Structures are given as structure tokens and as C-alpha cells.
Amino acid sequence: MKTAVIGASGYTGGELLRLLGAHPQFTPNLISAHSNAGERIASLHPHLAHYDNQLFSPLDIDKARECDVVFLAMPHGESAKVAAQLSPAQKIVDLGADFRLASAQSWEKYYGGEHAGTWTYGLPELAGHRKLISQSSRVANPGCYATAISLGAFPALEIIDSGDIVIVAASGTTGAGRGLKSSLLGSEVMNSLTSYKFGGVHQHTPEIEQSLSGLTHKHVGISFTPVLAPMPRGILATITARLVQDVTLEQLRKLYLDAYATDCFVSLLPEGSMPRSASLVGSNGAHIQVAIDEHSNRLVVSVAIDNLGKGAAGQAIQNANLMCGFDEELGLSTAGLGV
Numbered sequence: 001m002k003t004a005v006i007g008a009s010g011y012t013g014g015e016l017l018r019l020l021g022a023h024p025q026f027t028p029n030l031i032s033a034h035s036n037a038g039e040r041i042a043s044l045h046p047h048l049a050h051y052d053n054q055l056f057s058p059l060d061i062d063k064a065r066e067c068d069v070v071f072l073a074m075p076h077g078e079s080a081k082v083a084a085q086l087s088p089a090q091k092i093v094d095l096g097a098d099f100r101l102a103s104a105q106s107w108e109k110y111y112g113g114e115h116a117g118t119w120t121y122g123l124p125e126l127a128g129h130r131k132l133i134s135q136s137s138r139v140a141n142p143g144c145y146a147t148a149i150s151l152g153a154f155p156a157l158e159i160i161d162s163g164d165i166v167i168v169a170a171s172g173t174t175g176a177g178r179g180l181k182s183s184l185l186g187s188e189v190m191n192s193l194t195s196y197k198f199g200g201v202h203q204h205t206p207e208i209e210q211s212l213s214g215l216t217h218k219h220v221g222i223s224f225t226p227v228l229a230p231m232p233r234g235i236l237a238t239i240t241a242r243l244v245q246d247v248t249l250e251q252l253r254k255l256y257l258d259a260y261a262t263d264c265f266v267s268l269l270p271e272g273s274m275p276r277s278a279s280l281v282g283s284n285g286a287h288i289q290v291a292i293d294e295h296s297n298r299l300v301v302s303v304a305i306d307n308l309g310k311g312a313a314g315q316a317i318q319n320a321n322l323m324c325g326f327d328e329e330l331g332l333s334t335a336g337l338g339v
Contacts, residue, residue, distance in 0.1 A: 001324065002029040004064045006082060007073035009033035009056060011174040011233075012095055014045040015313035016071055021050060023317065023331035025324070029067055032059045061085045069320050072096060073313075075177075076203075080116035083138070091323045092138050093316045094119065097203065099140040106206040122319040123147060124328065125263045126154060127215055134322045141319060142211070144311025145169055145204045145226060148237040150211045151266060151286050152303035155259035156252070157216040160241035160299050165220070167208075169237035170227040172277070175307045189230050202226050233308050234277030239301040243292070252290050252299070260288075264329050265310065265318070275304030282306065283336040284314030306336065 003026040005016050013033070020028050033056035036044060041051045057063075059082070064070060069091045072079040076097040083092055083099075101107045104115035120136040123129055123146075133139055142150070149167055153160075170193070173184050182188065197203075205224050213220040229236075247255075253268065260266040266286045269275065275287035283306060291300045305311050314332055321328045 001026055001068040002066060003027055004030035004032070004067040004070045005073060006030070006032050006059060006064065006070065007034075007075075007078075008041070009036040009039075009044050010073060010178045011308060012312045013073040014048065015308040016073060016316065017041070017045065017048055017051065019313055019317055019331060021048070025326060025330065026069055026317070026320065030057060030060065030063050032057045032064075034059060065090070069093075069324065071316055071320070076111055077113055088137065090137065091320060093122065093141055093319050093323075094139070095141045095312055095316050097143065097207075099138070100142065100207050102210060103206065106210075110201075110203040110206055121211060122315065123150060123211060124318060124322060125151060125260065125266050126211065130322060130328075133319055134325070136323060139319045139323060141312065141316045143204045143207055144171065144175055144235055144305070144307040145202070145224070145237070146207045146211060147311050147315065148235045148286065148303045148305045149204075149208050149222075149224070149239060151305075152237060152239045152288055152301040153212055153241070154215055155256045156241070156290075156299055156301070157212060157218070157220075159243060159245040159247055159252075159255070161244055162212070162216060162218045162241070163221045165222045165239060165241045167222060167224045167237060167239050168227065169224070169235060170229040171235045171307055172229055172231040172233040174233045175235070175311075176228070183228075189228065192230055193227055195225055195227050197226055200224060231277065233281060233306055235303075235305050235307045235311060236275065236277050237303045239303070240293070240298045243297050243299055247292070249290075249292055252292060256288060256290055265332075265334055267334075275302050277304045277306075278336070279338060280304055280306045280309065280336040281338075282309065283334055284310045284318060284332040285334045285336065286310050
């Protein structure tokens with residue numbers, strides 16, 4: 001299938017190109033990057049030497065309209081402008097935020113500008129979502145933090161106080177994009193951890209609440225603190241919430257095992273094993289561990305993903321596979337690179 005990657009010069013775009021290079025059905029026919037048009041792909045993505053001397057193209061809407069599948073890997077507020085010019089017959093996955101939120105008020109509060117609308121939310125492992133994705137031609141890929149946190153929280157929604165979920169999650173620096181920022185210089189990041197968007201203002205907050213509230217009849221409210229970690233890629237999220245039902249650890253584990261029994265990419269680890277971000281690098285997998293803090297009567301969940309894999313490019317290809325009627329594992333791996 002002819003495939004376009006629009007916004008291919010960023011870290012997510014590079015990961016899309018890496019995965020598409022080995023995909024048996026999706027062939028990149030348009031690889032565009034606005035500000036980097038005319039540059040060699042391998043000059044920005046040196047690991048993609050197999051793209052030979054191919055250059056980033058300027059955005060050509062006519063050529064994009066010739067593609068069967070389009071991946072939009074653009075900053076928020078930009079995807080909607082391009083999507084409006086594409087054909088209704090095309091399959092489009094937006095890796096940006098433009099179509100994730102149903103609430104125009106939430107969009108204006110956390111992103112600013114005009115709300116573009118809402119597409120099918122592309123987190124297949126949430127109850128009922130896989131079917132909706134497979135029937136859609138427009139899918140909004142979730143945010144990286146939202147993916148990890150939603151996967152970690154949703155099986156337990158009926159046994160916790162869902163109105164008071166507390167999350168602390170650390171992400172690698174690629175989650176902040178490729179733009180030059182002094183706070184992301186190696187000298188600033190190495191040997192240091194720092195919180196950012198402190199005090200509940202991170203833009204994934206309404207997205208997480210929206211995705212989880214759609215799975216339960218109860219109110220969902222979160223307190224989310226993101227942390228910048230001195231590593232290029234990966235997310236480790238810790239989720240806690242007060243238990244409102246008496247459950248044993250065995251019963252809790254069964255909830256998670258049952259929730260993900262048919263899902264190829266999400267694994268509840270054996271007791272005693274903890275998720276590690278390094279274990280997921282390069283994969284579309286998610287590792288989860290659960291515990292009960294008996295001292296405070298709280299659920300504790302640890303989740304690790306690759307923010308560029310299951311948190312972005314890998315999940316986008318998983319969604320495109322479902323949209324096109326392919327096996328959702330096609331071209332993807334559950335195994336990370338490790339160390």
C-alpha cells in the first residue's frame with residue numbers, strides 16, 4: 001500500500017520510517033519534512049542508511065492524496081490543516097494531538113486555538129476500541145504518557161477511587177521533540193532528574209481522564225506529575241489509587257491478566273519482576289507490574305513503554321494495520337533491544 005509520512009524529520013517520524021522499512025505491506029512513497037525538505041533522510045536519521053540517498057520532500061498534497069495510508073507526525077495544530085486537504089477514502093493516523101480530545105473547552109485550555117474535532121481514539125487494548133479502530137478511516141494516535149497510564153489504570157477502574165488517581169511518570173528526552181531547547185542540552189539533562197509542567201497542567205491530563213472515563217460509569221480525576229529523565233527514550237509510570245474493594249494480590253493480578261488475555265503487546269510481568277524502560281526500547285510492547293500497599297490501602301501499578309514505540313510510531317502502525325484489515329502485529333515486535 002502506498003504510504004505517506006508527513007513530518008518525517010522528527011524523532012517519531014524517524015521511528016516510523018525505521019518500522020516501515022521492514023513492513024511487508026506499507027511502502028513509503030512520500031516522505032516529507034517542511035523545514036528539512038531537500039536534505040538527505042540519513043543526515044537527520046543516521047540509523048536509516050538503508051534509505052540510501054533519498055531526500056525529504058516538501059509537502060505535496062497531490063502526491064499525498066495518491067497514498068492509501070497517511071501518517072501525520074506534526075506538531076499540534078498542524079495536522080488538521082493537512083487532513084482537511086486529503087481524501088475521505090484514505091486511511092489517516094494522526095500522531096499529533098489535534099483530534100484526541102472530544103471537549104473543545106479542554107483543547108482550548110491545554111493547547112489553545114481552535115478545536116479541530118474528534119477522531120476514533122487509537123488505543124486498541126482499551127475495551128471496545130479495537131473494533132472501532134478497524135472500522136475507522138481516521139484515527140487519533142494517543143499521547144505517549146496517556147498510553148502508559150491508561151494501560152496501567154483501566155483494568156482496576158472498578159475497584160479504586162477513580163476520582164483520585166495519582167501518577168508520577170518519567171520520560172526520555174525524545175518525548176520533548178527535536179526542537180533546540182537549552183533545558184534539553186546534554187549538559188543540562190545528564191545526571192539529573194527534574195519535574196516539568198508541574199501542578200497538573202500537562203496536556204495529556206484531559207486525554208487520560210477522557211479515555212478512562214469512557215470505560216467506567218464513575219468520575220475519573222487524575223493528578224499527574226511528569227519527570228524528565230536523563231535517557232533518550234522510554235517511559236516509566238507509577239500509578240496509585242485508593243482501593244474501594246477488598247482484593248487480594250491474586251485477585252488483582254487476575255483482573256490484569258483477564259483484561260489483556262488476548263492482547264499481544266501488553267504483558268503483566270511475573271511476581272518479583274519490575275518493568276524497565278530499557279527492556280522495551282525499539283518495541284511496541286508494554287510491561288506492567290501491580291501491587292497492593294497494605295499500609296495505605298492503595299493500588300500501585302508500574303508501567304514501562306518505549307515513548308517512540310507503543311507511545312507513538314509503533315502504535316500508529318498497529319492502528320494502521322487494524323484499519324487496513326491486517327494482523328495488528330504485522331511489522332512490529334513485542335521484544336525490545338534490552339541492554
